[in-house]
Amino acid sequence: MTRLSLLTALLAILLAACASGTASQTLPEPRIVYGLTLMPSGFDPHLNASAELGIPLRSVYDTLVYRDPATGAFVPGLASQWEISADGRTYTFNLRTDVVFHDGTPFNAQAVAANLDRITNPDNGSQKARFMLGPLTGYEVLDDHTIRLILSEPYAPLLDSLSQVYLGIASPTQLAEYDNATYQFHQVGTGPFRMVEYVPGDRLVLTRNPQYAWGPSFYTLPDNPVQTIEFRFFEDPPTRTLALESGEVHIVGEIQPVDAQLLSGNPEIRLYPVPIPGQPLQFLMNTRRFPTDSLTVRQALILATNRAAIAETIFQRFSPIAYGPLTAVTDDYYPQVADTYPYDIAQAQALLSAVGFTERNAEGILMVPTGLQSAPTQVAAGTATPTASSAGLPLKLTMVIPPWGQIPQVAQLIQSQWRQVGIDVEIRQVAGLGQLREAAAEGTYNLIALNFFGRDASLLEQFFLSDGALNWTRYSDVELDTYLRDAGRETDPARRSAFYAAAQTRIMEQALILPIRDYVNLNGATARLTGVAFDAQGWFPLLHNFGWIAGED
Amino acid sequence: MRIPLPDLIGSAQRQPRPFAVPVMILSIVVVITLAAPLLNLPDPRTAVAEAHLRPPSLEHPFGTDALGRDVLSRTLWGGQQTLLVALLGAGIAILPGLVLGVMAGYNQGWTDRLLMAGMDILLAFPNLLLGLATIALIGPGRFSIALAVGLAGLPAYARVARAAVLMVRSAPYIDAAHAIGVPPGQILLFHILPNIRESLFSFAGVSLSWAILNGAALAFLGFGGDPAIPDWGAMLNEGRAVFRLAPWIALPPGIAITLTIFAANRLADAWQDTAGHRI
Structure with a gap:
């Protein structure tokens, strides 16, 4: 290598290093801004309990099973099929064999086991995920792609729990590399989007996972799919409407009901009222x-x-x-x-x-x-x-x-x-x-x-x-x-x-x-955003289905 | 040729700013808010769901809010609430602040250093932050706001009182009083305090406007306890949420806060000027 080319290479690295300071700037288009309505204290789905964290992370992770939002039925996710024993105390999951995490780690029964270990370890102080597993006492890895969950007594909500982002399956490589405080900044799953960066109080950026080919039945790739999503915080309700109208944010939830009449006459904005299951x-x-x-x-x-x-x-x-x-x-x-x-x-x-x-x-x-x-x-x-x-x-x-x-x-x-x-x-x-x-x-x-x-x-x-x-x-x-x-x-x-x-x-x-x-979550989005839909829990968007109608900006 | 110097000390020599305007504004505000019960207005707390967000009309001169309550009535009743909290808060700032400041200024030495170190620590925190910390400790409510506002204003008032005492403490007439054996209590009451009263009054005016502002800010943030009890700060927040649909809700309390604070500050200026004029 000549001295000149070495210099050029060095310069290129330097330039790249400069650019990486704003890593999210070079991500593929179309790119949208998604407004979150509050700043969760932590973004780790296994450890924290906020509903807000699921809005971005639902699409970073896959779950063993999914619930079809239209019918409520359980459909295959990372598990291609499952069997519940007659006494309701063991659940055997056959896992997909073609799934890889964003970091290249292959997905298998050991990965599921590592996740269960993390969630159930009392030292980790899980605020929600552990309780969702109910009377789970342990698991058995039957082979590389079969795992059996064992309960001390029948627990009917288990499949619903396993379909939620709080029990999303994270890469065991990352879980081993980072501790409880730092993993939230380096989250790696198998979902349709991978996490680029999380800057507390400022933004969380996701970009599409091009390898993704194992989504549940209701995930459909639109024409001109949205490639990059930047989540920003809009904690003050009246400003959400203003940000939506000005184009500062392309989709945001929990719009004030009184603002609906301001927005309903605006042809560039669509309202998506989503009834939320749970308590009124x-x-x-x-x-x-x-x-x-x-x-x-x-x-x-x-x-x-x-x-x-x-x-x-x-x-x-x-x-x-x-x-x-x-x-x-x-x-x-x-x-x-x-x-x-x-x-x-x-x-x-x-x-x-x-x-x-x-x-x-x-x-x-x-x-x-x-x-x-x-x-x-x-x-x-x-x-x-x-x-x-x-x-x-x-x-x-x-x-x-x-x-x-x-x-x-x-x-x-x-x-x-x-x-x-x-x-x-x-x-x-x-x-x-x-x-x-x-x-x-x-x-x-x-x-x-x-x-x-x-x-x-x-x-x-x-x-x-x-x-x-x-x-x-x-x-x-x-x-x-x-x-x-x-x-x-x-x-x-x-x-x-x-x-x-x-x-x-x-x-x-x-x-x-x-x-x-x-409870109805009143979402507003620009009319150029297509495929806006939410999961069976109501709060969490199916980002995979989001597309963008091109036009001059 | 002589070049005239700019009039650097002119402000001390010009005519004192008048008391009349601020006193007039403050009396109007106080009289109107106190008269609220006599004016036969709709109850400020009664929500009338069917009549929400009505624009100003003969029936509701200032319109109605998001819950159908009469904005005029809420502004007047809210004035009582806001001014009461501000007066209480200013009192909590001024009375102990005065005692601490005078003690520190008159005794000097260790008392002074200890008290002022404490005050300086408190002064290092922004006013509103101190108020928020107080609310976090004792919980929300009207009297919590008054206490929070008072504690936040106390260190500044103590500082000013101490500085004023120090200014006259070394004056010859005080030395003379000491020399003829006047007891310290009498020196304080009859020789020092009367000579610094303009500074004390003036800063009391400033303290009052701070108390109104901070009290309104804490109420705006929703720390007033019962949200149905009207308050200018809380009304501003209610109005802000629907400002584009119904600007008539936030305007009256906003204007009222601005006017009252303006008047309190002008009153402080006027007192300050009389002090400058007399010396």
Whole structure:
């Protein structure tokens, strides 16, 4: 090699090094910006719990199985087929043999094992993935492409868990090379996109994996597929709409419902409202505190709430009204709960009088009677006995709410609606989940707002089992516990559905929650983006299907 | 030939800025907000879902907000809330700040060094950050905001009070008072404080405008506790979310905050000028 060519080579390397400072600039077009709505504390799907992380990472990883978003059916993913033993305790997966990770590592049963080891190792402190595996006790690698998962008892939600990004299969080479804190910056999966860089608080960049040929049945490559996606953070709701209109972002979720009318007249923008499976926006009612310890009072509160007005005013009709503890697109949703509590102020007032609230003060607020007797309709758990301090005072409920998801506005509308039946509400808005948990532990609330998302109805367990981690209703009932536990263990879908129907009925009979509206994620995207679709969990886009209509910029 | 020097000290010699304008603005703001209960306005907390986002009309001169509440009523009632929190906050900043600053300035020595080191540490943090830290510790609510605003303003006020005491402490008439055996308490009360009152008043005005601003900022961020209770800062945030559809929601509280702070600052200037004029 001559000296000159050596110099040229050196220069070229130098230039390349300069360019790599902005590695994402040289990635293939078309390139889009995807707006994320909050900054997760961590981006590691095995360890962190945020839903936001799945928006990019759903397409970096594949999962053993997938759920078809249209039918909800489980379809092959990294596992080409699987077999569940008759007793529901072992799941045997036959793995695909043609899959390689983005770093060239071949995909096999040992790779799955390495992932399971990482998730189940208690030292790693997995916030979500470990719990999704339920009573998993171990696995057996039968051969290079067969693995068997072993459970201590039947666990019906397992396939749903395995279809989610939190149990996405990462490259064992990378897992060995990086530790828990650094792996999130070097994530490698088998999915249709590979991760280029993640700069916390600024951006996360993905680019298409050209080798990808093992996607599930509903992954279809569009004409002119989007090649590079830069995720940026748009935490402030009003700015999302502005960024979308100005072209700063090409697709973003959680647009304010009121902005829909600004966008609907814009031919360059399309709205994609996506119903989210899981729990509706709901208030959990404290069954151990006066006066919501009375079933009659709880029923009166639901009857006195005009949910149609809330859905119309705050959610601009983008959300269906919720009637029970699950949204209508959740598995095993029981539609009959819709009949339990219509909006009926007269009935609400009659119920309140029946338990002794008859006197009103000058402002029209009901007075707590001094000698209140337990009403006949009450159940064993808690009685409507006013504490010494509240007797003779106006009836005032305490409502604890987080600041997100338009919940403060909903709370204020409810406050006004309930004043019409003579109930005063004090709203305590806290700053975040941590303070919400503190307030829940303190127990000095009548209502508290929290809801989780997920396609499988088993998410009811943590909220409604007597010993559930989030049993903020403080309700304890053998009957409800039995329905929920049996449903979790039942592998026959029809019988499982029946248990959940009974559980939903029981929850509403006991008026444990005040459901408001089914959650709908209002996404907006430029009309040039094609194939915009979301997975069975609702939150996560199928980036593989995203295409771009070329035109002058 | 002599070239006239620029009038570098002119500001101290020109006519003091008048009290009349800021006093007038502040009285109007206070009187109107205090009169809110007498004006027969719609209840500021009652949401009327059907009537949301209505533009200004005869029925609702300032329109309605996203929950159908009367914006005029919320602005007036919100003024009570905002001003009360600001006054409380300014009080929490000024009274202990004055005591600490005067103690440090008058005693000097270790008391001074210790107190001022503490104040300097607090001053190193931006005002609002200190407020946010306080809220994080004691939780949201109106009185939390007042306390947060007060604690954030306290170190600055203590610093100013100390500096003012130091200015007159070494004056001959103080030495004279010492010499004839006037007790320290009397020297402070009758000889020092009356001579620094303009500085103290002036900075109290500044503290008040900070308290309004910081209080509104914390309410804007949603730390006011019950969101139904109107407050200018919280209203600004509510209005901001729908500003393009309904600009009438954010404008009244925005204008009210601006006017009140302007008036409080002008009042501070006027006091400052009387001090300069007298000396």
